[in-house]
Amino acid sequence: MVKYTSLKRKEETFGWKLISPTLILIGFLILYPVLYNIYLSFFKVSLNFGEKNTFVGIQNYLNVLSDLSFWKSFGTTVAFTLITVMGSILLGLGVALLMNKKFPGRSIVRGLLLFPYVTPLIAIVFSWKYVFLPIDGPLVQFLSIFGFNSGTDMINDPNNAFIVVSIFNIWRNFPFVYLMILSRLQSISDDYYEAAELDGASSWQKFLNITLPELYFVIGSIALLRGIWNFYKFDEVYLMSKFANTLPIYIYEKAFSGLPQQGVAASIATILFVVMFSLIGFYVKKVLKW
Amino acid sequence: MVKKKSFIRTFFFWFLIVLLVTFVIYPFLWMVSVSFRYDTDAFDKGLIPKRPTLNAYEELLGLKKSIREELSNEDKQLLDLVKNMPEEQKKKVLEKIYSKRKKNSFPFLRFFKNSLLLAGISALISVIISIFGAYAFSRIEFSGRSYIQRGVLLVYLFGGTILAVPLYQIFVKMGMTNSGIKGMLSLFVIYIVQTLPVSLYMLGNYFRTIPETIEEAAIIDGCSRLKVIYKIIIPLSLPAIVTVFIYAFMIGWNEYLFASIFIRPYPEFHTLPIGLNEIFNSEHAIWTKMMAASVLTAVPVIILFMTMEKYLAGGLTTGGVKE
Numbered sequence: 216m217v218k219y220t221s222l223k224r225k226e227e228t229f230g231w232k233l234i235s236p237t238l239i240l241i242g243f244l245i246l247y248p249v250l251y252n253i254y255l256s257f258f259k260v261s262l263n264f265g266e267k268n269t270f271v272g273i274q275n276y277l278n279v280l281s282d283l284s285f286w287k288s289f290g291t292t293v294a295f296t297l298i299t300v301m302g303s304i305l306l307g308l309g310v311a312l313l314m315n316k317k318f319p320g321r322s323i324v325r326g327l328l329l330f331p332y333v334t335p336l337i338a339i340v341f342s343w344k345y346v347f348l349p350i351d352g353p354l355v356q357f358l359s360i361f362g363f364n365s366g367t368d369m370i371n372d373p374n375n376a377f378i379v380v381s382i383f384n385i386w387r388n389f390p391f392v393y394l395m396i397l398s399r400l401q402s403i404s405d406d407y408y409e410a411a412e413l414d415g416a417s418s419w420q421k422f423l424n425i426t427l428p429e430l431y432f433v434i435g436s437i438a439l440l441r442g443i444w445n446f447y448k449f450d451e452v453y454l455m456s457k458f459a460n461t462l463p464i465y466i467y468e469k470a471f472s473g474l475p476q477q478g479v480a481a482s483i484a485t486i487l488f489v490v491m492f493s494l495i496g497f498y499v500k501k502v503l504k505w
Numbered sequence: 506m507v508k509k510k511s512f513i514r515t516f517f518f519w520f521l522i523v524l525l526v527t528f529v530i531y532p533f534l535w536m537v538s539v540s541f542r543y544d545t546d547a548f549d550k551g552l553i554p555k556r557p558t559l560n561a562y563e564e565l566l567g568l569k570k571s572i573r574e575e576l577s578n579e580d581k582q583l584l585d586l587v588k589n590m591p592e593e594q595k596k597k598v599l600e601k602i603y604s605k606r607k608k609n610s611f612p613f614l615r616f617f618k619n620s621l622l623l624a625g626i627s628a629l630i631s632v633i634i635s636i637f638g639a640y641a642f643s644r645i646e647f648s649g650r651s652y653i654q655r656g657v658l659l660v661y662l663f664g665g666t667i668l669a670v671p672l673y674q675i676f677v678k679m680g681m682t683n684s685g686i687k688g689m690l691s692l693f694v695i696y697i698v699q700t701l702p703v704s705l706y707m708l709g710n711y712f713r714t715i716p717e718t719i720e721e722a723a724i725i726d727g728c729s730r731l732k733v734i735y736k737i738i739i740p741l742s743l744p745a746i747v748t749v750f751i752y753a754f755m756i757g758w759n760e761y762l763f764a765s766i767f768i769r770p771y772p773e774f775h776t777l778p779i780g781l782n783e784i785f786n787s788e789h790a791i792w793t794k795m796m797a798a799s800v801l802t803a804v805p806v807i808i809l810f811m812t813m814e815k816y817l818a819g820g821l822t823t824g825g826v827k828e
Contacts, residue, residue, distance in 0.1 A: 226645055226646065226647065226730075227646075227647040229641075229645060229730055230641045230645035230646070230647035230650070231641075231647060233637040233638060233641035233645070234637070234638045234642070236634045236637070236638070237635065237638040237657070237705065238653065240634070240694075240697065240701060241656075241657065241660060241701060241702075244668075244694065244695065244698040245660055245663055245668065245698060247671075247675075248668050248671035248672050248675060249663055249667065249668070251671040251674070251675065252668070252671040255670065255671060255674060260674065310525060313518070313521060313522065313525070316518070318518070318522070324522060324525075324526060326811060327526055327529055327530060328525075328529060329810065329811075330529060330530065330807065331529060333755070333806060333807060333810040334533075334803045334806065334807060335755075335758055335759050335777070335802050335803055335806055336759050336761070336778065337759070337761070337777055337778040337781050337782065337799070338536070338799035338800070338802040338803040339532060339533075339803070341536070341781075341785065341795045341796065341799050342532040342533065342535050342536035342539075342796065342799060343532050345532075345535055345792060345796070346535055356550060440661070443661060443662065443664070444664070446664075447664030447665070447666045447667070448664075449664075449665060449666050449761075449762050450759070450760075450761040450762055454761060454778075454782060462666075463664075463666040466666055466669070466670075467666075467669065470669060470670050470673070471669075471673075471765075471766060477670050477673070477674065480669075480670050481670045481671070484666065484667045484669075484670060487666070487667065488662075488663075488667055491662065492662065
């Protein structure tokens with residue numbers, strides 16, 4: 216018995232040893248910065264080395280919350296998240312249903328479908344910009360065949376940039392959704408469908424009454440993950456168009472360009488974080504029913 | 506009747522497939538097409554280049570000097586000019602001219618090398634650290650394990666957007682922002698941490714699929730746990746480890762936000778995302794070269810992924826995935 220417990224203790228310390236590098240790194244570079252961010256949000260942060268930060272209380276928050284441009288980009292971020300999450304899930308679901316059928320050349324198509332997701336962002340951004348060029352761009356030329364001749368700059372116009380960035384995000388991320396849904400689809404037993412066929416169910420009824428309920432949780436979880444990621448999405452938006460004005464870009468510009476106001480940026484990040492946390496809590500309870 | 510319906514269905518099905526494939530590869534087609542053109546043909550209509558050329562690639566890879574360099578025969582003229590100057594002055598003038606010329610060039614290979622180094626080493630370290638962590642998660646029972654597991658998941662909630670300001674402040678306080686090398690070091694550490702959670706989850710899930718009896722036999726034969734990891738776990742899960750490495754590599758290869766914060770002021774240390782974006786926004790942007798650079802940035806990664814596709818799809822869906 217004594218030997219057993221000492222063995223167990225040995226295992227336990229060994230386990231802790233194995234995990235400790237991870238814990239130290241994550242603690243120091245993720246958890247601590249999150250707390251430090253909250254701390255910074257109450258200060259006017261100095262950028263000169265050795266100069267102290269000045270405590271300003273909730274002034275940063277008051278400034279942000281009374282700033283109209285903050286609310287505007289907040290709205291943009293929410294819209295961007297909703298559109299891209301719904302768009303990528305609808306497209307991903309459709310594609311997964313298509314790819315669940317056997318057809319000649321399926322493996323090639325499947326390989327191609329991963330392209331948008333695995334291609335380095337910086338490589339693909341330029342070809343999107345080229346495709347959307349306002350005067351000579353292939354898309355504009357193509358659309359003009361059908362009589363659409365807008366000639367507007369879709370990317371560098373704050374009114375449209377949002378649309379292009381949303382389409383781009385859906386294009387880039389639907390393969391992830393499709394992969395997750397497909398792997399769940401393939402694990403649904405054929406028996407259900409055979410039974411339903413015997414009862415004379417149409418394809419649509421089968422989809423509605425068997426497939427969708429089986430996919431409920433996987434879709435719910437994907438929506439959560441994609442929601443979190445797209446709410447924070449910086450690089451895909453910023454590199455496509457600086458004019459899309461979502462909150463992460465707003466934070467970045469406040470913190471690192473012009474006259475940096477890092478305290479203000481920290482308070483925006485904190486607000487973003489609190490909103491995110493409460494939305495996730497609500498979602499996990501109501502939608503995923505955990 | 507049945508046959509006709511199925512014909513329409515088949516037609517509709519293939520129509521959807523064609524539509525989907527077009528939607529997916531349209532930008533890629535243009536990327537490749539423009540990269541094989543001369544600068545003056547960049548806006549020619551039609552996907553297929555009328556005068557295909559490797560010009561852009563040759564210039565990027567340094568196989569061919571750019572036209573300007575070739576025509577002006579600059580080096581020779583330069584040396585003739587400064588021949589009679591005093592040594593000190595000569596050196597200064599040359600330095601000035603060379604640095605200016607460097608500014609005008611498109612140092613693709615340097616970006617590529619920096620990215621390779623940064624993404625490669627940080628992914629390697631991340632994988633090594635997480636092999637041990639994942640083993641602890643999947644095999645060893647210790648108190649607090651489930652809390653830690655959930656805690657690591659929490660990292661999903663802290664995107665780079667929230668960490669940018671505090672991390673910058675922390676590294677400023679440590680004096681890590683005043684040179685390119687230090688900026689690079691900061692990025693190494695940040696990329697390791699950014700990729701750790703994914704690596705941990707993907708590997709942990711894979712380790713659980715390895716039958717425990719193999720290890721038990723080894724332990725009875727006198728293997729220590731550490732030896733079990735080296736001799737059994739690592740060889741058996743090599744495909745998973747390679748997949749995780751590629752995934753972690755990709756995160757570093759793609760990263761823009763932190764790179765722009767820490768190394769933007771130091772052109773010698775620019776990675777592909779930051780370097781290419783800076784060039785795109787300068788007057789040296791030439792569409793053919795940008796596209797050729799894009800192809801060269803994408804091809805290695807796409808090949809890696811395609812060879813690992815089978816494992817990747819599994820890893821994506823069974824493990825936690827982080828971007």
